[in-house]
Amino acid sequence: MTTHTLSYEMVGFTKVSIVLASIFTIIGNAAAAPAPLETDVDKLIIAGVGLPKASELGLTVEDLKKPAPAVDHLFMRSPAPEKDLAKRFDPQCWGDPKCTRGDATNCYNYLNGLGGTSCVTSGYIQMCRSGGCGWYGRSLFGGTVSSSCYNVALGGAWVLTNCQGNYLAGANAAYGNGNLVVEIHP
Structure with missing residues (x-):
């Protein structure tokens, strides 16, 4: 495996990690939304x-x-x-x-x-x-x-x-x- 191939794999891994992190952040923020004051x-x-x-x-x-x-x-x-x-x-x-x-x-x-x-x-x-x-x-x-x-x-x-x-x-x-x-x- 060459250095050139390794850097493309790292870039692909980094993009997937960023997308997953963004999804988890959105889900976490939705779950942490404040409850209504009155039911x-x-x-x-x-x-x-x-x-x-x-x-x-x-x-x-x-x-x-x-x-x-x-x-x-x-x-x-x-x-x-x-x-x-x-x-x-x-x-x-x-x-x-x-x-x-x-x-x-x-x-x-x-x-x-x-x-x-x-x-x-x-x-x-x-x-x-x-x-x-x-x-x-x-x-x-x-x-x-x-x-x-x-x-x-x-x-x-x-x-x-x-x-x-x-x-x-x-x-x-x-x-x-x-x-x-x-x-x-x-």
Whole structure:
């Protein structure tokens, strides 16, 4: 092998090395691109004060879109109503203004995803907002009141189950706590 042949082989090797290095640099830069500051799921849900973002719970857009379950069986009174505790709040469906069922469902799934986290209200607070729909909490008799966010979601699920149409508004007590009223409306 002559020196002349060796230099052509080195030039060929160097060109291939430069091309490969360039490709790896491009791939590396793409992988190192900064993550978006806000995920799509966090654009759908505005969490209430002190509550974590939907992404912090590991929820996805698909999780938020799942339909709420039918919950009427949870709110039924026994066949012997005289043995029931006095009911504090009667669930209601309201007229206009209303919010979309999809936005209301997003908040249901978010609050349900909070599980045993306490949803606390003193006065009137927004617990969740999605699009043009808010889930609000208020104390029926004043003062500070709380329930697990899961039970708040169950109370609101009554509105989703019983208020007909693609637009809705209404209120129900949190499951198991007739003093915490959950209102769903714009």
